[in-house]
Structures are given as C-alpha cells and as structure tokens.
Amino acid sequence: MAEEAEKEISTFEDFKLNKQLLNAIAEAGYQKPTPIQQQAIPLIMAGHDILGIAQTGTGKTAAYLLPLLLKVKYAQGQHPRAIILAPTRELVMQITENIALLGKYTDLRFTGIYGGLGPKTQIETISKGIDIIVATPKRLMELYLKGELVLKELKTLILDEADKMMDMGFMPQIRQILEVIPRKRQNLLFSATMPEKVVQLSEEFLEFPMRVEVTPQATPVETVSQVLYQVPNLRTKIAMLEYLLQDAEEFNRVIIFTRSKRNAESVAKFLERQELGEVRAIHGNKGQNTRINAMEAFKGGEVRFLVATDVAARGIDVSMVSHVINFDVPFVYEDYVHRIGRTGRAENEGASITFANEAEMYHIRKIEKLIRMQLPEQPLPPAVEVFKTPFEEQQEIAMEIDRQKRRENPDFKGAFHEKKAIPKAKPTKTRRDPKASFWQKTKKKGSGKR
Numbered sequence: 001m002a003e004e005a006e007k008e009i010s011t012f013e014d015f016k017l018n019k020q021l022l023n024a025i026a027e028a029g030y031q032k033p034t035p036i037q038q039q040a041i042p043l044i045m046a047g048h049d050i051l052g053i054a055q056t057g058t059g060k061t062a063a064y065l066l067p068l069l070l071k072v073k074y075a076q077g078q079h080p081r082a083i084i085l086a087p088t089r090e091l092v093m094q095i096t097e098n099i100a101l102l103g104k105y106t107d108l109r110f111t112g113i114y115g116g117l118g119p120k121t122q123i124e125t126i127s128k129g130i131d132i133i134v135a136t137p138k139r140l141m142e143l144y145l146k147g148e149l150v151l152k153e154l155k156t157l158i159l160d161e162a163d164k165m166m167d168m169g170f171m172p173q174i175r176q177i178l179e180v181i182p183r184k185r186q187n188l189l190f191s192a193t194m195p196e197k198v199v200q201l202s203e204e205f206l207e208f209p210m211r212v213e214v215t216p217q218a219t220p221v222e223t224v225s226q227v228l229y230q231v232p233n234l235r236t237k238i239a240m241l242e243y244l245l246q247d248a249e250e251f252n253r254v255i256i257f258t259r260s261k262r263n264a265e266s267v268a269k270f271l272e273r274q275e276l277g278e279v280r281a282i283h284g285n286k287g288q289n290t291r292i293n294a295m296e297a298f299k300g301g302e303v304r305f306l307v308a309t310d311v312a313a314r315g316i317d318v319s320m321v322s323h324v325i326n327f328d329v330p331f332v333y334e335d336y337v338h339r340i341g342r343t344g345r346a347e348n349e350g351a352s353i354t355f356a357n358e359a360e361m362y363h364i365r366k367i368e369k370l371i372r373m374q375l376p377e378q379p380l381p382p383a384v385e386v387f388k389t390p391f392e393e394q395q396e397i398a399m400e401i402d403r404q405k406r407r408e409n410p411d412f413k414g415a416f417h418e419k420k421a422i423p424k425a426k427p428t429k430t431r432r433d434p435k436a437s438f439w440q441k442t443k444k445k446g447s448g449k450r
C-alpha cells in the first residue's frame with residue numbers, strides 16, 4: 001500500500017498544492033519531490049503529527065514548509081499561527097530563507113528570531129503582525145515572557161533538528177513553550193538521529209504521530225563517498241591537507257572541520273598563507289556578523305574554503321560543496337553524520353575525507369558502529385611527507401589512548417601509571433606552546449618544510 005502511494009507521487013503537481021507554491025517550486029529548480037517530501041507532505045497535509053527522521057540534505061525543510069505554507073496560506077490577524085524551532089541562528093536563517101524562496105508568491109509575513117543581538121528589531125517586526133516565526137527556543141521564550149509575543153493563535157509547531165536541540169540543552173525552554181501554547185495544534189518533529197532524549201521528547205510532544213524515515217538511523221547520505229586516512233600527527237595532517245587542496249578543480253568548495261576553535265583558527269591561517277584560495281573560519285568566538293558574512297561568501301562561491309567547528313557549522317545549507325574534510329575526528333559521533341551531510345546535498349555527489357591519528361581511531365571505530373559501515377581506508381599518498389610526531393604530541397596521544405582503555409576497562413592501569421612515565425613539564429625559558437610554534441613556522445608552500 002505504502003509503496004503504491006509512493007509510486008503515485010512522482011511530481012510536485014501530484015500533491016494538492018496551490019499555484020503560488022508550484023510556481024515557487026519551479027523557480028527554485030526543484031524538479032521532483034525528494035523521498036522525505038514524497039512521504040511527509042501528504043501526511044502533513046492530512047493533518048497528522050509527524051516524527052520525521054531525516055538528515056539535513058534530504059530536502060526535509062521543504063517537506064514541512066510546503067504543507068505549512070499551504071495551511072497558513074495568507075497574511076491574517078496579528079499573532080503567529082505557526083512556529084518553527086531550530087537550535088541555532090544559522091539554521092533559523094536558513095529556514096527563513098527557504099520560506100522566502102517557497103513563499104515568494106504568497107503575502108505571508110514571517111521572520112527569524114534568535115539571540116546574539118538585541119531584540120528590538122525582532123519585537124518591531126512581530127508587532128506589525130506576523131504569520132510564521134522561526135526561532136531558537138531561548139529567544140522565543142524571552143520575547144514571550146516580556147509580553148511581546150502572543151501565542152494563542154498557534155496552530156502548528158515544528159521542531160527542526162531536535163537531536164541538536166537536545167544536545168544544546170534546550171529541553172527546559174521547549175517544555176516551557178509547550179506549556180504556554182494552545183493544546184489543539186499540529187506538531188512536527190524532525191531529527192537526523194533518534195537518541196533516547198529525542199524519543200522522550202517525541203513522546204511528550206507528538207500525538208499519534210506518523211513516522212517517516214528516509215534513511216536508516218544515522219546512515220550517511222548515499223551520494224557521499226567516504227574515505228579515511230590514518231595520519232600520525234598534526235604536522236602530517238597539514239601536509240596531507242595541503243597536498244589535497246592543490247587540486248583546485250576537484251576541491252573547489254571545501255568545508256574543513258576541526259574539533260576546537262583553536263585548530264579552526266590555525267588551519268584557516270595556514271591556508272591563508274598558502275594562498276590556495278579565499279578562506280574563512282567560523283567558530284564560537286566569531287561574532288555573528290562575521291559568521292553570517294563568511295557563510296554568505298562561501299555560499300556565493302567567493303570563498304573556496306570554510307573552516308568550521310561543529311557547533312558553528314550547524315545549519316549550514318550550501319549546495320555543491322565538493323568535499324568535507326574532517327581534519328579532526330568528532331567526539332560526538334553524530335556530528336560525523338552531520339558533517340558529511342554538508343556535501344552531497346540534494347542529489348549532488350559529494351566526498352568526505354577523514355584524517356585520524358592513532359588515538360582518534362578509537363572514535364572512528366565508534367562512528368563506524370553508528371553508521372553501520374566500515375570507512376574505506378586508504379594509505380597516505382607517497383607524495384605526502386610523513387613527519388615524526390613531536391614528543392609532546394606523542395605524549396598527548398598516548399595519554400588519550402590510555403584514557404580510552406580505562407573507559408573500556410576500568411581495571412586497566414595504564415602504561416603511564418605503571419611506568420610513571422609522564423615527565424613533569426620541564427621548565428623552559430620561553431614556555432612557548434610547541435603546537436603554536438609549529439603553526440607559525442609553517443610558511444608558504446616550499447618554504448615551511450625542511
């Protein structure tokens with residue numbers, strides 16, 4: 001039955017959408033509905049609550065926006081009739097852009113609200129009358145508590161990237177919101193993965209939901225090819241990065257992920273010095289405008305490399321990303337799925353390349369379990385110089401491996417404890433960070449290697 005229903009829907013015209021939406025879809029260049037759209041749109045239009053398991057890149061945003069735009073239909077009254085909650089301002093902005101795109105031929109009033117800037121303009125926009133609000137949970141609640149937002153007309157509540165919202169600790173705000181909005185409403189919840197917390201949330205939030213799932217849990221999008229390189233240390237990672245990025249034609253729009261803000265900064269600075277193309281870094285220490293500008297420039301194609309940490313990268317919606325390079329392996333394993341979902345979006349082919357040192361291989365094995373596949377591994381190309389691991393880095397890696405072993409087996413004493421081999425940091429005169437000096441030493445190609 002389900003199969004038959006799916007077969008029937010092969011074009012957007014098959015949904016009972018209106019002319020305004022069909023025109024906008026055609027202009028957006030969407031030729032046919034993606035699988036999540038095929039499944040979810042008819043159910044949402046029929047008024048069901050939905051539990052949607054879909055990664056970013058599957059077309060999930062349009063899957064909930066099209067029925068929503070059809071339902072809210074035209075500007076009416078003063079107060080919002082639909083709210084979409086999202087974990088980050090980047091995602092809020094991206095969803096808002098999608099509303100602008102798909103709602104182009106409607107007169108619907110919508111806005112995105114998020115923290116990080118004063119609420120004045122947001123309050124002004126809302127007070128002029130609004131139909132749809134896209135918001136981060138915290139800012140939405142703030143405006144409500146200030147009395148700037150009336151929620152009694154709300155008919156639809158959508159939670160996007162629910163797993164990220166749980167990770168970021170938004171449960172209390174979401175609970176507060178649920179308490180103050182009308183009970184009779186349609187609820188949609190979308191999440192890339194279904195950890196226990198999201199299951200719990202969905203039980204609290206959804207009523208008799210229909211479940212739609214486009215890929216098994218945490219399965220990377222099919223159009224992404226993945227490869228793993230074991231790279232012994234930071235310096236060799238840099239050499240490998242440099243080697244790969246020489247191929248400007250192949251690596252034309254690349255996101256490089258790092259685990260820390262510091263590595264993001266350092267990689268970006270390194271790439272700048274190599275003069276391989278425009279580079280921008282986005283991470284938590286960057287001001288909002290800098291982040292927005294960086295994303296826009298990357299989207300527009302003026303910037304070839306975006307170096308990002310996981311949190312900063314949430315909600316990036318850029319098509320035609322040629323490669324995602326995992327300079328570091330994420331410790332939050334689901335972030336791997338999110339990261340590689342940035343390439344191969346909506347039918348485009350993409351590639352993901354991961355660098356892992358010996359300690360990171362532990363996390364690779366966990367990620368492989370999560371995605372239920374083994375990452376194909378390749379040897380480092382002969383042209384890439386393999387540097388010796390400096391003493392401090394070697395120590396860090398060895399200690400991390402010890403920690404991993406202890407985690408797996410609490411009785412494990414650890415090589416370091418037995419031998420008492422951790423030498424106390426020798427007092428040096430300069431006390432320079434060995435890694436920092438490495439980054440500074442590595443100059444433009446050719447001049448940095450000795």
Ligand code: AMP
Nearest residue numbers: 030032033034056057058059060061346
């Ligand atoms: P999402 O999974 O919502 O983040 O969407 C990923 C990308 O796919 C966005 O750039 C959308 O504009 C695009 N997209 C959504 N639906 C379609 C479709 N039916 N055909 C082609 N591209 C689409």
